[in-house]
Amino acid sequence: MExxxxxxxxxxxxxxxxxxxxxxxxxxxxxxxxxxxxxxxGKLCIKGWNVHQFVQNDRRLKKPLLRKGGELVExxxxxxxxxxxxxxxxxxxxxGGDAVGFLASAKVTNEENYLLQKxxxxxxxxxxxxxxxxx
Amino acid sequence: xxxFTGIEKERLRARWVSSAExxxxxxxxxxxxDTLKELGPSPLKAAVEAKKExxxxxxx
Amino acid sequence: MIETIKQHVAGLLTEKKIAGFLGLIEKNGHVAPHLFxxxxxxxGFTLGDRKTAGDARYPLNxxxxxxxxxxxxxxxxxxVRGCDERGLYGLFRLNQLTEDRVIPxxxxxxxxxxxxxxxxxPYPDSLVAGEKTESSQLKxxxxxxxxxxxxxxxxxxxxxxxxxxxxxxxxxxxxxxxxECSLECEDLVAKGDLPVEVPVFHLTRxxxxxxxxxxxxxxxxxxxxxxxLRLLYKKTAQIMDTDYGFTSGLNKNERSPLSQMGPxx
Numbered sequence: 001m002e003x004x005x006x007x008x009x010x011x012x013x014x015x016x017x018x019x020x021x022x023x024x025x026x027x028x029x030x031x032x033x034x035x036x037x038x039x040x041x042g043k044l045c046i047k048g049w050n051v052h053q054f055v056q057n058d059r060r061l062k063k064p065l066l067r068k069g070g071e072l073v074e075x076x077x078x079x080x081x082x083x084x085x086x087x088x089x090x091x092x093x094x095x096g097g098d099a100v101g102f103l104a105s106a107k108v109t110n111e112e113n114y115l116l117q118k119x120x121x122x123x124x125x126x127x128x129x130x131x132x133x134x135x
Numbered sequence: 136x137x138x139f140t141g142i143e144k145e146r147l148r149a150r151w152v153s154s155a156e157x158x159x160x161x162x163x164x165x166x167x168x169d170t171l172k173e174l175g176p177s178p179l180k181a182a183v184e185a186k187k188e189x190x191x192x193x194x195x
Numbered sequence: 196m197i198e199t200i201k202q203h204v205a206g207l208l209t210e211k212k213i214a215g216f217l218g219l220i221e222k223n224g225h226v227a228p229h230l231f232x233x234x235x236x237x238x239g240f241t242l243g244d245r246k247t248a249g250d251a252r253y254p255l256n257x258x259x260x261x262x263x264x265x266x267x268x269x270x271x272x273x274x275v276r277g278c279d280e281r282g283l284y285g286l287f288r289l290n291q292l293t294e295d296r297v298i299p300x301x302x303x304x305x306x307x308x309x310x311x312x313x314x315x316x317p318y319p320d321s322l323v324a325g326e327k328t329e330s331s332q333l334k335x336x337x338x339x340x341x342x343x344x345x346x347x348x349x350x351x352x353x354x355x356x357x358x359x360x361x362x363x364x365x366x367x368x369x370x371x372x373x374x375e376c377s378l379e380c381e382d383l384v385a386k387g388d389l390p391v392e393v394p395v396f397h398l399t400r401x402x403x404x405x406x407x408x409x410x411x412x413x414x415x416x417x418x419x420x421x422x423x424l425r426l427l428y429k430k431t432a433q434i435m436d437t438d439y440g441f442t443s444g445l446n447k448n449e450r451s452p453l454s455q456m457g458p459x460x
Contacts, residue, residue, distance in 0.1 A: 003230040141348025
């Protein structure tokens with residue numbers, strides 16, 4: 001019997017609400033907003049309340065998907081990255097950097113987001129950068 | 136509870152009428168319609184719209 | 196007070212009367228729910244009082260339900276205030292917990308907190324530490340009842356329209372355990388619509404709380420829009436009390452009038 005509460009920060013937006021993720025024997029069971037957090041004072045929005053549900057969900061994507069013949073197919077990272085690199089090169093060579101855009105995510109670290117925008121601006125040459133948590 | 140939240144409790148009526156008592160049912164519905172006509176339209180819809188607008192103008 | 200409780204819990208744990216004690220711990224500068232498993236590890240144990248009494252309370256009963264569903268054969272101890280114990284009684288009645296698998300360890304709330312809560316019974320039956328206090332009741336309900344219909348209408352419409360439909364009041368509620376919730380039934384509540392249907396959404400929940408709500412006030416504290424939900428449920432509780440002489444969780448083994456046939460008592 002291993003019951004644990006882990007204090008963490010919501011990955012959904014830039015507010016940074018704190019909550020406890022409740023785990024029982026390694027399985028996430030619930031989200032409890034942190035009462036003593038100065039950010040959210042024991043409150044959450046509907047996304048925060050349900051944050052534990054996607055982590056161990058069967059329908060969560062674990063591999064990249066590539067559209068082949070109109071359908072999304074699971075592929076290995078190697079193939080997905082090679083394809084992305086090829087297309088990025090092709091599109092930017094033909095139409096310039098502003099022909100592509102980059103969507104960052106709240107579910108990765110700050111550093112990774114920094115890298116993504118740096119890559120967009122320095123390597124590709126576009127300011128088309130946006131983020132899912134830009135509230 | 137309706138009364139507590141400021142809605143006239145006359146607007147809700149629950150009565151048991153047997154399926155064999157059609158006249159009583161008609162009488163009941165007619166009486167309720169009369170009550171509702173007397174009360175007039177509920178201010179609820181307009182009030183909700185107004186509050187929504189207020190919220191938009193002054194976000195908390 | 197806290198030392199008495201600690202000793203009591205340590206006793207229960209070393210005598211192996213309970214598999215674990217569900218309480219609160221001071222961790223990383225915050226208060227968190229915690230399962231204490233041996234008497235030695237009670238360092239950090241706290242009652243959930245930070246700046247003011249009871250400002251860091253958590254729905255421990257909710258976790259207890261999860262725990263005992265996973266380990267139905269084990270007995271657990273749980274930290275309770277008056278309201279939490281009412282919750283336990285309610286959960287026994289609704290067959291979500293088994294009475295002989297739960298050992299409540301109770302403490303009373305200070306007068307200041309009881310008064311703020313207008314608590315019906317700010318101390319549990321299983322009182323291990325603390326003094327029994329009393330408080331005035333239903334003052335805020337009476338205040339609301341004193342206003343005229345139009346003022347009440349204005350007040351509640353303004354409150355309900357603020358709802359962001361986070362379902363926090365339901366998710367935090369220790370008495371909400373249904374697998375299917377009326378508030379998620381698409382025939383009753385339109386999906387993705389804001390504001391919610393006033394006042395249907397909130398009154399639906401209030402009706403469902405009628406024989407359940409133990410007046411712990413966690414919904415009030417969890418509401419990001421500061422809707423005075425507790426006041427609403429206090430009114431339903433008052434109606435249940437005056438019409439049926441029933442208060443959820445006040446007396447152990449008392450059955451709800453809503454689950455009985457026959458004329459009201």
